[in-house]
Amino acid sequence: MSDSPAPANAGAAVIIVAAGRGRRAGGELPKQWRDLGGRKVLARTLDAFAGLGPICLVLHPDEIGRYPEIEAAADLVVPGGAERALSVRAGLEALADRPPARVLIHDAARPLVPRGVIEAVITALDHNLAAAPGLAVTDALWRVADGAVVDAPSREGLARAQTPQGFDFAAILAAHRAHDGPPAADDVAVARAAGLAVAVVAGHENNVKITGPEDFSRAERILGCDMDVRTGNGFDVHAFEPGESLWLCGVEIAHDRGLKGHSDADVGMHALTDAIYGAMAHGDIGQHFPPSDPQWKGARSEVFLSHAADLARVEGFAITHCDVTLICERPKIGPHAEKMRAELARIMQIEPGRVSVKATTSERLGFPGREEGIAAIATATLVKA
Ligand SMILES: Nc1ccn([C@@H]2O[C@H](COP(=O)(O)OP(=O)(O)OP(=O)(O)O)[C@@H](O)[C@H]2O)c(=O)n1
Numbered sequence: 001m002s003d004s005p006a007p008a009n010a011g012a013a014v015i016i017v018a019a020g021r022g023r024r025a026g027g028e029l030p031k032q033w034r035d036l037g038g039r040k041v042l043a044r045t046l047d048a049f050a051g052l053g054p055i056c057l058v059l060h061p062d063e064i065g066r067y068p069e070i071e072a073a074a075d076l077v078v079p080g081g082a083e084r085a086l087s088v089r090a091g092l093e094a095l096a097d098r099p100p101a102r103v104l105i106h107d108a109a110r111p112l113v114p115r116g117v118i119e120a121v122i123t124a125l126d127h128n129l130a131a132a133p134g135l136a137v138t139d140a141l142w143r144v145a146d147g148a149v150v151d152a153p154s155r156e157g158l159a160r161a162q163t164p165q166g167f168d169f170a171a172i173l174a175a176h177r178a179h180d181g182p183p184a185a186d187d188v189a190v191a192r193a194a195g196l197a198v199a200v201v202a203g204h205e206n207n208v209k210i211t212g213p214e215d216f217s218r219a220e221r222i223l224g225c226d227m228d229v230r231t232g233n234g235f236d237v238h239a240f241e242p243g244e245s246l247w248l249c250g251v252e253i254a255h256d257r258g259l260k261g262h263s264d265a266d267v268g269m270h271a272l273t274d275a276i277y278g279a280m281a282h283g284d285i286g287q288h289f290p291p292s293d294p295q296w297k298g299a300r301s302e303v304f305l306s307h308a309a310d311l312a313r314v315e316g317f318a319i320t321h322c323d324v325t326l327i328c329e330r331p332k333i334g335p336h337a338e339k340m341r342a343e344l345a346r347i348m349q350i351e352p353g354r355v356s357v358k359a360t361t362s363e364r365l366g367f368p369g370r371e372e373g374i375a376a377i378a379t380a381t382l383v384k385a
């Protein structure tokens with residue numbers, strides 16, 4: 001075991017434990033896989049540690065490989081154990097071959113940990129072998145039995161424990177290997193059992209641990225404080241021309257006419273693409289793919305929509321909902337709507353449940369009513385949290 005702290009600025013690996021079953025939170029999926037403000041809890045937790053050092057993600061053995069897009073944010077994925085402490089141990093052992101100087105151990109269930117808390121723990125490790133965030137207890141404490149208060153213990157000197165808990169790697173690995181008592185609630189308990197002093201840094205009220213069902217709405221409220229919600233709209237029209245089929249929302253439909261356009265003239269996908277650009281205030285489709293440029297002649301509109309969706313991701317936005325309305329007398333859209341939703345969702349890499357496609361006629365009025373062309377309007381909601 002080291003007897004002095006790792007040198008200042010030495011690298012810190014991160015272990016994120018996500019192998020629990022989340023029984024108290026309930027729900028169809030363990031809490032780390034559930035949606036929180038449009039992104040999975042675990043994706044948010046991994047984001048909070050991005051760029052700090054190699055990330056070792058500890059998952060339930062049955063869940064490894066189930067969400068590759070989330071695992072991609074980790075450098076190492078290892079199977080966890082039946083208790084939190086065993087999952088932490090699995091992560092530590094996986095790092096032991098090429099040991100980092102320091103390690104931060106964090107609950108996947110604390111997705112909103114502020115960067116300042118993580119940095120305070122790292123800084124404290126410059127002068128300590130172990131450091132962890134804590135919060136003062138501000139309410140009075142009671143001991144309760146049979147529904148009645150039987151004692152009022154002092155809250156003097158008490159703190160509420162949070163993660164990430166940071167350690168000299170060799171010290172916490174040795175402490176976990178030596179621990180043989182009942183499973184410890186956290187790594188501070190393991191460290192203390194091995195005689196390590198643990199410095200306390202300021203935790204944060206936003207660093208909630210999602211534990212019960214009500215914690216999801218609590219976390220959503222916190223997210224709402226600094227959530228950037230954008231709505232964009234798009235409108236497009238394409239005229240009919242002679243043909244045997246047309247493209248609408250990524251689906252080719254046999255029809256007695258086609259749609260005229262520089263690209264494949266997918267009017268629904270164009271309106272949606274413009275709605276996404278609009279939400280980001282990034283101009284419109286013509287600005288990104290000028291019709292004067294011959295390379296886009298006959299292009300599949302999928303290229304435009306995936307460009308807009310990629311741009312949203314790069315800027316940190318999740319596309320949380322979009323709604324496309326096609327305005328035409330014919331063809332009938334209803335029989336194709338489900339396939340259109342699935343296709344748009346695939347291209348934008350979001351869940352089909354977040355995509356709506358519907359249609360209306362214009363009561364035989366105006367150019368859609370005279371069957372001179374098809375119009376489409378779309379709305380997209382983007383959220384950055
Ligand atoms: N065998 C376990 C148990 C817990 N954890 C992780 O430890 C963190 C804190 O644990 P807790 O909030 O108690 O999560 P669960 O064990 O999933 O919840 P519950 O006790 O309600 O089932 C969570 O990120 C959880 O995924 C783990 O990796 N392996």
Ligand SMILES: C[C@](O)(CO)[C@H](O)COP(=O)(O)O
Binds near residue numbers: 161163
């Ligand atoms: C590690 C921990 O998050 C510190 O607050 C907590 O002890 C783990 O969760 P549990 O609810 O005690 O299992």
